[in-house]
Every structure is written in C-alpha cells, then in structure tokens.
Amino acid sequence: MKTVLCMLPVKQRHREKLERAAGAECRFLYVGEDGATAENVAEANIILGMPEPELINASEKLELLQLNIAGADRYVKPGVLAAKTKLTNSTGAYSKSVAEHGAAVLFMLQKKLYLYRDAQKRHEWTDFGTVTSITDATVLVVGLGDIGCHFAGIVKALGAHVIGVKRRRSAKPDCVDELYTMEKLDELLPRADVVFSVLPGTPASTHLYTAERFELMKPSAIFINCGRGAAVESSVLFDALSGGKIASASIDVTEEEPLPPDSPLWSLDNLVLTPHVAGYYHLPYTFERIVDIAAENLGRFMRGEELINIVDFTTGYKK
Numbered sequence: 001m002k003t004v005l006c007m008l009p010v011k012q013r014h015r016e017k018l019e020r021a022a023g024a025e026c027r028f029l030y031v032g033e034d035g036a037t038a039e040n041v042a043e044a045n046i047i048l049g050m051p052e053p054e055l056i057n058a059s060e061k062l063e064l065l066q067l068n069i070a071g072a073d074r075y076v077k078p079g080v081l082a083a084k085t086k087l088t089n090s091t092g093a094y095s096k097s098v099a100e101h102g103a104a105v106l107f108m109l110q111k112k113l114y115l116y117r118d119a120q121k122r123h124e125w126t127d128f129g130t131v132t133s134i135t136d137a138t139v140l141v142v143g144l145g146d147i148g149c150h151f152a153g154i155v156k157a158l159g160a161h162v163i164g165v166k167r168r169r170s171a172k173p174d175c176v177d178e179l180y181t182m183e184k185l186d187e188l189l190p191r192a193d194v195v196f197s198v199l200p201g202t203p204a205s206t207h208l209y210t211a212e213r214f215e216l217m218k219p220s221a222i223f224i225n226c227g228r229g230a231a232v233e234s235s236v237l238f239d240a241l242s243g244g245k246i247a248s249a250s251i252d253v254t255e256e257e258p259l260p261p262d263s264p265l266w267s268l269d270n271l272v273l274t275p276h277v278a279g280y281y282h283l284p285y286t287f288e289r290i291v292d293i294a295a296e297n298l299g300r301f302m303r304g305e306e307l308i309n310i311v312d313f314t315t316g317y318k319k
Contacts, residue, residue: 001026001027002027003043003045004022004026004028004029004045004046004298005029005040005041005043005044005047005048005051006018006029006030006048006049007036007047007050007051007068008033008048008068008287008294009032010030010291014291015030017291018295021295022299022302023299026298033050036049036055037055041056042057042059042061043061044062045064046062046064046065046298047064048068048294048298049066050068053080056075058079058080058081058082062081063084064087064297064301064307065087066089066294066298067088067311068093068290068294069090069094069279070094070146070147070318071089071201071228072087073200073201073202075087075311075316076311076313076316086301086307087310087311087313088293088307088308088310089309089318090290090293091145091317092289092293093286093289093293094146094147094279095146096150096283096285096286097279097283098150098151098226098278099147099150099151099154102224103151105224105250105272105274106155106194106224106250107134109222109247109248109249109272110131110133110134112128112131114269115128115269116128132222134158136161137155137194138161138192139155139163139192139194139196140163140189140191140192140195140196141163141165141196142165142197142198142199143165143227144165144173144176145166145318147226148164149173151198156176160194162176162177162178163176163177163178163179163180163191163192164176164178164179164180165179166179166182167204167315182204185208185213186216189216190217192218193220194221194224195221195223197224197227198225198226198227200227200317201230202315202316205231206231207231207236208232209223209225209231209232209237211239211240214236214237214246215245217240218246219244219245220247222249223237223246223250224249224250224251225250225252225253226252226253228253229253229254229255233255234254234255234256234264234265237265237271238264238265241268242264249270249272250272250274251272251273252275252276252278296308
C-alpha cells in the first residue's frame with residue numbers, strides 16, 4: 001500500500017478521479033495547499049503538489065513528486081530529492097491562461113488602453129495619439145515551450161510575423177515563421193516590435209535582458225515578461241522604460257515578489273504590472289488540466305509505465 005499525499009485544493013469529483021486512476025493499492029491523505037507537515041511528507045510515497053523543499057529532505061520513501069506548476073527550479077537543487085525520486089510537472093496546464101494574458105496586455109499596450117483607464121480615473125477626456133497594430137508586426141517569442149507556442153499561435157493568427165527562440169535546435173513548429181536558438185538573440189531583438197519572454201528560471205536566463213539588450217530594441221518596442229522575474233533586473237527595466245529605450249512593457253513577474261512598495265516601477269505610466277496572476281488557478285481550466293495530468297501520472301506510475309512531463313534537472317522544466 002502506497003501513501004499519496006495530495007496538496008491540491010481538490011473537490012470530491014477530483015478526489016474520485018485521482019483515486020480511480022491510482023487504484024486500490026493507494027491510501028490518500030488530503031491536506032490542502034498549506035497543510036503539509038514534516039511528518040506526513042516523510043510518510044508519503046507520492047506527493048501531488050508543492051511541499052516546501054526543506055520538508056522533503058531527500059526522503060528515501062518518496063518515489064514520485066508530481067508538481068502542480070511547470071517550473072521546478074526549487075526542487076532540482078542538490079539535497080532536495082533522493083536520487084530515486086521521480087519528478088514530474090504540470091507542463092501544458094498553463095499555456096492557455098498565460099498566453100491569453102500575454103495577448104490581452106499586448107493589445108492593452110498597443111492601443112494605449114492603460115493610459116485611457118488612468119485618464120478615466122482622473123475624469124479626463126484626453127487623446128493619447130497614435131497606436132500600433134498586431135497585423136504585420138514582428139513578434140519575437142523568447143522561450144518556445146507550451147506557453148510560448150500558444151502565444152505564438154494567437155498572434156500569428158492575427159497577422160503577426162512570428163520569430164521563435166529556444167535553447168535547442170528542432171523542427172520549426174507551424175506557430176512561428178522563423179526559428180532560432182538563443183545564440184541569435186542579439187541579432188533578432190532589433191527586428192522585434194514585440195518581445196514576449198516566457199523563459200524558465202535558470203542561471204542562463206538570469207538577468208538575460210541587460211541594459212545593452214534593451215539598447216538593441218526599437219524605441220517603439222513592447223516588452224512582455226510572463227516567465228521568471230529574474231530574467232530582467234528591476235533597475236534595468238526602469239531605466240529602459242523611463243529613458244525611452246522601449247515604448248512600453250508588461251510584467252507579470254518581478255525579481256523580488258511581492259514587488260516592494262517603494263519600487264520605482266510602480267510609478268511608470270508605460271508599464272502594466274500584474275502580481276504573478278497570469279497562471280495559478282485564475283482560469284478554472286488550468287486546475288482541471290493539473291488534476292488530469294496528476295491522474296495520468298498516478299495511473300502510469302502504479303502500472304509501471306513511462307511518466308509524462310518528466311523534469312530535466314539541468315533546466316528545472318520538462319525534458
């Protein structure tokens with residue numbers, strides 16, 4: 001009998017799906033998102049959710065950790081998981097919500113709706129001038145995983161010319177017109193009207209967007225970050241936006257979260273800032289997909305079959 005520790009905020013129908021997938025050889029313990037203790041983590045053979053890494057403490061009993069997020073950077077560090085523990089994530093669950101968030105803020109920035117909303121609050125009837133269009137715009141998608149591909153498909157369908165950038169060479173997916181690896185980033189930034197970044201949190205992506213790279217962008221460019229906040233320092237982004245290096249930006253993530261109240265980023269008129277809400281469970285579809293992925297892997301694990309969404313320990317994301 002295996003013990004499954006479930007930290008997902010499941011309803012009865014989700015419990016039934018998970019228990020049906022796991023079979024009779026599993027005993028479930030439901031503790032909620034914040035209910036895990038060192039004792040029940042140590043008891044678990046399978047965990048669904050995100051226990052604090054220090055609670056796991058390389059437990060030799062833990063055979064499978066199924067995360068409810070895509071980024072596993074906290075769990076791939078040495079000493080967190082035992083060598084035999086399998087680590088899987090929820091890649092594919094967030095593509096719709098994060099990509100649609102990116103598309104929404106892109107339109108908001110292109111049409112200056114954020115300025116009109118601010119003017120409305122001030123009771124001002126103000127014309128903010130020219131706007132831009134997605135049709136025939138060049139959109140650079142940096143990070144072409146599930147989210148990046150979904151976003152690329154949206155803007156391509158609306159008439160954009162889409163350039164994808166990823167870590168490794170592969171066949172070009174239909175959602176992009178051109179495909180390159182990260183080595184070409186500096187050559188591509190000057191071409192982009194829009195830069196959509198959805199990079200994982202790795203040493204290679206930390207502070208990737210330097211002051212020099214913002215200098216390469218068009219003064220009319222829009223920068224959107226829905227990946228990891230560490231990809232750009234707050235001070236660098238502030239300088240780029242306040243100094244006219246780029247036209248506007250939207251960030252759903254910041255290097256320090258929550259963003260400190262005294263950060264100068266709050267005061268920028270040409271920045272749309274959201275508090276890491278593009279993903280999570282704000283779109284109900286996302287949670288349903290997470291439960292489906294967890295159920296699929298539970299069944300596969302108990303049958304001794306190959307798992308889906310296995311994490312690459314070098315990147316913290318799906319292999």
